[in-house]
Amino acid sequence: MFNFKGMAAAALAIALMSGSALADEWTKIRVGTEGAYKPFNYIDSDGKLQGFDVEIAQALCDEMKAECTFVAQDWDGIIPALLAKKYDVIIASMSITEERMKQVDFTDKYYNTPARFMAKKGGAITDTSPAGLKGKVLGAQSSTTHSSYLEDNYKDSEIKLYATQDEANADLAAGRVDAVLADSVVTLDWLGSDAGSCCEHIGENYNDEKWFGKGAGMAVRKEDTALKDKLNVALKAILENGKYKEINDKYFPFPVY
């Protein structure tokens, strides 16, 4: 006898089972990244994705015994493409912010690079506290966590805001500003160049969560809690077994976790 309802129910059950089985195992994971944020993720001359994010992702996949494929996606569409299931997780130096948490879920942070002041070499400025920088001219890129931090905490300093980090750097080199607050890792490139040879990092690291967020996390769809948990476990494992440190040391002269 042909029982349509029964057939449909059975088909649905099979579909659900296979779906949940796949979700529980996660043996194949597609990783989305940007490929334009050196040294964290970039495309090398052979057209391959490289960088800190990519190597961390690979280490996590090895740890989870999962087969990973990488997808490069423009920054603007990186969350919509995740929601459209073009890949399963974003590992692209994405900061964990309240606004993004409305759309996606984040794993624990996998790195958090602090902000740091840059100033001219020669040690004219050593104290980067608000009292130490009183009356000085400070610079930052506008609309960033760094500019907000300066505005809120350095009220006795003159603050100059620039459209791009490059312009702030140029004015630091020219001596129009005394110190610039920016991401400590992103500015390493400039400090290592000819133009940036005038200057160096000074003072302590700044990573107050109120201004700078919780660091970079991996983003997954809200329903994929199993994948999120798995990634968190694997992250903990590579942090403990030294794999994370190995990758860290390959890219940066200081710990970024």
Place this chain on the structure above:
Amino acid sequence: MSDTTAGMIAARKPPPQARKRWGAARIAGVGLCAIWVVLGIALVASLFSGYDADVFNRYMPRMIEGLWVTAKLVVLSVSAGAVLALFVALARMSDNWIVSKLAFVYVYAFRGTPLLGQVFLLYYGAGQFVDYLEAAGVWWFFREAYNCVLLTFILNTAAYQAEIFKTSIESIPRGQWEAASSLGLHKAQTFWKIILPQALITALRPLGNEIILMVKSSAVASVVTVFDLMGATKLAFSRTYDFNVYMWAAIIYLMIVETLRRVWAVLERRLTRHLER
């Protein structure tokens, strides 16, 4: 006295007004107008509904400070530019071809390139030559973004004003020069006392335009860290993500331009009294 209209034919009634029909063009026109009216109402409504007293109290004082910076920039650059422009205009009309070509190249360069590019070039360009400028003892001037912007604005507006002066001076008929000469006035006297006052009447309108353009162009100062009205507005926006601050800034700019427009209307009426019939 007899009625002079008695023998005249009575005036005919005007033809009845043609009834306007609802053609495609009229429907499209009314439709477009309706869209604009709706957009305008929505804009004003959002201004009121989105009003945040907290944001207003925190950032309006900074925007007013920025307004003063803008006002200073415009007044200083337009007036200093006018003085420079007069000499450039004279140089443009000079019989010495080297002088006139030099003036032409100056005007050509400043009118032919964007103000934003000029500001960037002077500000970040000066930053590249710190050592030379320090040796020359002028780095203190170029160190300040405000000075760099002011200098660029003066040079830029002088180029435009020079063209205005040149055309309005040339619009005064040659006969005036000849008449003055026949009265025994020498050239400089003729220029300052006869030609220039008349030329300035012609120049008044385009000069008003130039000032209004300068008020709006001065927003360029904000890209090199000067907190003018636009700079203060950008700062407020980056902290609040409240787009109403841009509306407030637009209203302030509008008020400045409207004030200038009215002042100019009064000036023109006053200066052209003798031409009224």
